[in-house]
Amino acid sequence: MTGLRYVYAVCRPFGTPLQAQLTGIGGAPPALVRHHGLVAVVSTVPEADFSEEALKARLEDLDWLAATARAHQGVIDALTTVTTPLPLRLATVFRDDSALRTMIETREDSFRRLLDRLDGRVEWGVKVYLEEEPAAEPAPAAAAKPASGRDYLRRRREQSHAREDKWQRAEAFARSLHERLSAPAEDHRLHPPQNAALSGAAGRNVLNAAYLVPRAHSEEFVELVDRTKDEAPGIRVELTGPWAAYSFSGEDAAAEEVR
Template identity: 25%
Template sequence: MNTPETNELIYVYAFVPADEASKEKLSQLKGIDPQHDIDFYITEGLAAVICKVSADDFSEDNFKRNVEDMKWLQERAYHHHELMNRLHQAFTVLPLKFGTIYEHNGRLSEVMKTYNGQMKVILEEVKGKEEWNLKVFADRDVFSKSVLENNQTIEEKKREISNLSKGKQFFARKKLDQFINDEIQAHIKRKTETIHEELKKLSKNAEVKKNWDQKITGREDDMAWNCVYLLETGDDVDSFKKILRTYQEKSDKENEGLRFESTGPWPAYHFANFKSKSAKVKS
């Protein structure tokens, strides 16, 4: 356990191959605790990217309390995110979640030994690769006009409804509205899945994520697709961007109301997970 004399814990950002662990590349980067620089802890052919932190902020109880303070959380989460991007530019990285903390080097060393093989396999899998995220947004009003224009099935249903009695028309229109909504959803699904299949051919791996609702995005259009792709740095990334530009130009020309928004490059957050069952603060 840490003592009042030391009162220090170890914050771990990521693991990198030991043969890449050049301290010159860290260039005295400040840690999440600005009183300490970023450093390496090397063992078993791996290097943990670490920073010493105070238990006053990062012990399990204090950390749980501090993350309720949005200013404290935002500053440190932003630092973690930005440093991870810096590491990704210089090293092959197995990134860890914000707030991964160990009490001492012995416990960190034990984890690096226990999961050594798994971590080395993951590092080899993500070497020379980067993660990209694609979100597709749909303006339903605009997209529905594109779908419904000259839709013979819907026009036929409307004609059938016009020949019904007024009482039956009410329920028939309700059914038609549901049919139209289903038709729009089906068109959006086919469109996004077609794009996904094309992008998968470029990707070493892909993971479909849950769409966010408007409360999270703060947007008026709907998120229709959310996926992360693991791409080889270089030509595959260029091809990925080119495909999305082509689809965006086509959508704009046909006034579909779709927006294709990609972000990256990121470390392979979704493709570099190793299964540690340790607690938040590892003793």
């Protein structure tokens, strides 16, 4: 079976070996391709799954996509413990090592600049959700029935205004939180709110942000987020990380399925 070179990340040479039991896509162990003082972390994948034509179909298979993203992320997580990786997009493949080395030469200056900028830094993700209200107890039939059409419209307006007020409070909290978290972070990215139908997360996503934080200051950043979690009833704050700095590498689509 013909194989392609799947590339997880580019980094500088590192001395600490990766875990012996680490596997990547399809259970293959990652290998290192060195070129011009940079290292590409790769594994061999079947062309039947990763050729351009095959990927068009494969990317419609959500189970396959999720499994591939988890395996990709597992290699990136392992790299993050021993070096600063520059993650590449999910399903970045090359015909052979020669084509891979050509890519490294073409992007060498950009890779070096990004690795210098990201060295010793990690990404933290913060999401804010307006939680759904529990279903109300059914009212007695007599009380539930509006006395008139005007009464019905009044109730609808009150419900609409209450929902709008909650949404505005959630947005104000999210803006305030983002300002506070941006101060200790070196950089930040505001991503589009997640679709609940796709993410499976409960509630309405108000803030979906990433923060670039020096690894040495991560504990303080986590404590800052933790102090905000009980500030606003009905609003949930979720912290994820530390991640490799996907959102600041120009390759941030690589682990969207798992972050």
